[in-house]
Amino acid sequence: MKKVYTFLAKRQYFFFPMLVFVVFYMLFEKKYLVTETFICKVDDIVSLSGVFIGVLLTVFTLYASVPKNNEIMQRVIRSGHHQIFRKSILYGCAFFM
Secondary structure, eight states, X not given: OXXXXXXXXXXXXXXHHHHHHHHHHHHHHTTSSOHHHHXXXXXXXXXXXXXXXXXXXXXXXXXXXXXXXXXXXXXXXXXXHHHHHHHHHHHXXXXXX
């Protein structure tokens, strides 16, 4: 079980958006969500998506501006969390475009 958790945690940047997509796809197929509701609010959805991409890019800018030679960032780099963070931002921007 720990191996599965570790696998999913290290690749959460891909699995979480795919899980959300699959859940919403199943809800549309079972007619729990009606597409007519979304047709009227396409402008709002696009606006929300743009805001989310802007937030992700702002977070990445803050991450990139942190000096890499301090103790905390060295621990983050040693543990590999910086790769997960970068990939989360990259895939988040890609899925919300």
